Amino acid sequence: MKHEGKIALVTGGTRGIGKAISLRLAQDGADIILNYKTDSATAEATAAEIHALGRRTWLIQADLKDDKAIKHLCSTIKKDVGQLDILVHNAAFGTMGNILRMGLFSWNAAMAINVTALLRMTQLLAPMLSDSKGHIIGLSSIGADMTFSEYACIGVSKAALESLCRYIAFELAHLGIHCNAVSAGPIKTRALDWFQFPHAVDNYGETKSPLSRVGRPDDLAGIVSFLCTPDADWIVGQVIRADGGISMGENFTDWLEDGDEKEQALAKSAREWESAMSRARRP
Numbered sequence: 001m002k003h004e005g006k007i008a009l010v011t012g013g014t015r016g017i018g019k020a021i022s023l024r025l026a027q028d029g030a031d032i033i034l035n036y037k038t039d040s041a042t043a044e045a046t047a048a049e050i051h052a053l054g055r056r057t058w059l060i061q062a063d064l065k066d067d068k069a070i071k072h073l074c075s076t077i078k079k080d081v082g083q084l085d086i087l088v089h090n091a092a093f094g095t096m097g098n099i100l101r102m103g104l105f106s107w108n109a110a111m112a113i114n115v116t117a118l119l120r121m122t123q124l125l126a127p128m129l130s131d132s133k134g135h136i137i138g139l140s141s142i143g144a145d146m147t148f149s150e151y152a153c154i155g156v157s158k159a160a161l162e163s164l165c166r167y168i169a170f171e172l173a174h175l176g177i178h179c180n181a182v183s184a185g186p187i188k189t190r191a192l193d194w195f196q197f198p199h200a201v202d203n204y205g206e207t208k209s210p211l212s213r214v215g216r217p218d219d220l221a222g223i224v225s226f227l228c229t230p231d232a233d234w235i236v237g238q239v240i241r242a243d244g245g246i247s248m249g250e251n252f253t254d255w256l257e258d259g260d261e262k263e264q265a266l267a268k269s270a271r272e273w274e275s276a277m278s279r280a281r282r283p
């Protein structure tokens with residue numbers, strides 16, 4: 001198993017994408033430190049799933065908006081765990097809305113949780129991560145370098161997170177610490193409910209991905225696990241885009257209005273594919 005004997009901290013590791021990452025790292029052999037903010041029942045249920053895989057867990061409540069809580073999280077890891085190989089900064093915060101209505105509380109909280117918390121955990125946990133020649137992964141979003149309605153608060157903070165990951169990779173490589181980011185498109189979790197029209201986000205993912213579906217938390221988990229292996233050590237300070245291809249480009253038929261024209265275009269395209277494939281199958 002690729003992470004046997006390793007210990008991973010996953011912030012916000014108790015539900016959604018963080019849970020999928022925690023379970024995958026555990027399946028791959030790691031013991032897991034689960035951080036969460038308030039939902040202790042969900043946290044305990046996730047810890048039980050990890051135990052059932054035969055792994056150890058530590059549950060540490062800490063609101064990453066608060067520097068005292070971050071210090072407590074890191075000192076508990078030093079004192080009670082004594083080893084750290086992987087840090088996945090997955091917990092995030094942001095409010096939806098346009099920039100003219102952006103409240104400073106939300107803006108500052110997004111920066112604090114999405115960016116400053118990673119800086120502080122890196123500072124406080126660097127000695128342990130250096131001892132283990134460990135890996136740091138930041139969870140980002142394609143909204144860092146694309147613009148989406150309502151998304152400025154999170155998008156801007158994720159752009160800062162990606163930049164921080166590059167600086168961590170650049171400056172801490174000599175300590176043996178590896179750092180990269182994973183940038184996701186829409187993934188079906190509770191977080192999507194914060195959008196004004198969650199079903200429009202679903203439709204966007206399904207329409208734009210050539211795989212014709214919205215992302216699932218498991219789509220990211222294996223990528224994060226791989227990036228934390230020595231096989232990925234030549235990937236340094238990169239943002240790995242994992243969005244089912246939705247940011248690749250456009251299919252112009254998606255922009256035809258529903259009706260005869262669209263139906264005819266799709267039917268013609270299907271016929272052309274069928275004939276091209278049957279030609280290609282001929283010996």
Ligand SMILES: NC(=O)c1ccc[n+]([C@@H]2O[C@H](COP(=O)([O-])OP(=O)(O)OC[C@H]3O[C@@H](n4cnc5c(N)ncnc54)[C@H](OP(=O)(O)O)[C@@H]3O)[C@@H](O)[C@H]2O)c1
Pocket residue numbers: 011012013014015016017018035036037038039040042062063064065089090091092093113139140141142183184185186187188189190191192
């Ligand atoms: N879902 C998407 O479409 C999508 C797309 C691109 C990128 N991402 C990124 O993927 C990551 C996970 O997203 P998700 O959709 O899985 O989120 P989620 O379902 O809302 O889960 C959030 C997790 O973070 C914890 N958390 C929230 N605020 C925290 C704080 N202040 N301190 C500590 N923990 C906190 C929550 O703990 P409690 O349960 O205690 O609240 C929960 O465990 C985020 O970085 C997000 O930006 C998501």
